[in-house]
Amino acid sequence: MTPLVLVHGFMGGSAQWRGQHEALSDRCDVIAVDLPGFGDNAGMDAPETIAGFAEFVLNELDRRGITSCNLLGHSMGGMIVQEMAARVPQRIEKLVLYGTGAESDLTGRFETFEDSKRRARSDGAGATARRIAATWFVNGENAPGYEACAALAEKASLQALLAGIDAFSSWSRSADLGAIACPTLIVWGEHDRSYAWHQIELLWRNIPNASLAVVPGCAHAVHMEKPALFNALLGDFLS
Numbered sequence: 001m002t003p004l005v006l007v008h009g010f011m012g013g014s015a016q017w018r019g020q021h022e023a024l025s026d027r028c029d030v031i032a033v034d035l036p037g038f039g040d041n042a043g044m045d046a047p048e049t050i051a052g053f054a055e056f057v058l059n060e061l062d063r064r065g066i067t068s069c070n071l072l073g074h075s076m077g078g079m080i081v082q083e084m085a086a087r088v089p090q091r092i093e094k095l096v097l098y099g100t101g102a103e104s105d106l107t108g109r110f111e112t113f114e115d116s117k118r119r120a121r122s123d124g125a126g127a128t129a130r131r132i133a134a135t136w137f138v139n140g141e142n143a144p145g146y147e148a149c150a151a152l153a154e155k156a157s158l159q160a161l162l163a164g165i166d167a168f169s170s171w172s173r174s175a176d177l178g179a180i181a182c183p184t185l186i187v188w189g190e191h192d193r194s195y196a197w198h199q200i201e202l203l204w205r206n207i208p209n210a211s212l213a214v215v216p217g218c219a220h221a222v223h224m225e226k227p228a229l230f231n232a233l234l235g236d237f238l239s
Contacts, residue, residue, distance in 0.1 A: 001027055001028040002094075004028050005032075005072070006032040007035070008034075008075075009076040010075055010164045011152070011153035011161070011164070012035075012038060012153070014032035016148075016152055017223075019230075023235070024231065035053055036053070036160075038156050046159060046164060048166045048167055049166075049170070050080055050167050050171040051083055053167065054080050054081075054084045058087065058088065067091060070096070071092050071094070071095050072096035073097060073098065076164060078098060079102075079168055079171055079173075082173050082180070085182070089179075089180075093182060094237065096237065097184060097186050097187070097203055098188075098223075099189065099195055100195055100203075101199030102172065102177055102199065102203055102206075103173070104171050106196070107196060120161045124158070130150045133146065133149045133150040133153045136219055137219050137220075138189075143221075149221060180209075180210075181208065183209050183237075184203075184210040186211065187222060187233060188200045188214050189218030189225070190215065191218060191219045192218075213233050
C-alpha cells in the first residue's frame, strides 16, 4: 500500500505521531519526518521559508527512495505539504491538510506573530514552547497530552522558533488551491486557536476534490485529544 508521510508543524516532531504509527502501520508504511530545527533535528538550523522546509522533506523522501506517497501536514506542516503538492503533484496520491491554512493571515490566532517573537526572545525558547503548546488543547496544561507535547516543543531552539514564525507569516498559496487535483481531506478542531474557520473554509471551498471533517471538543491537537476518532477519519480516507 502507498506509504503515509507525516509532516509535523511548528514546534512539533516525529515523536508526536506515535499513535498514528500504532493505529495505521498494519495497513501501510507510516513515515514521520523531523523538520530542521525541531524534534530529533533540533540541532539543525531551520530555514526561514516554507519553500525551504518543503525542499528538505522532498530531499528526505528522495533519500528514502519514496517516489509516491499519501501526505499529511499539520499546522505549519500543512503549509509545507501544500508547497510540495505544487512542486511534485505526480508524487502525491492523497493529501491531508490538518489544522492548517493557505495563507499567512492568521487573524484570530491566540497572539500576533510579533508578540510570539518578542516573547520568545524575552522568555526564552523553552518557556515559549510550553506556553504555546498549551494553546493547542481545549484544556490547556491540564490536557492529558500536554506534557508530552510540551516536552517535544521544548526541543526547538530560539533560532527555529523565530525562523518558523518568519516562514509561515510570509507565505501564501490561496490563489493556487484550484490546482490541487488529488483527493484531499481537511481536518480541523472546532476550538482551534491557531487557524480560524475562515482559513479552513478557504481550503474546503477552493480545493476541487476536498472533504471536510470538523472535530468537536478539540483544539489544534486533534490527534492527541481524540486519537481514536482522528485515526478512524484518517484510515477511512486513505482506504
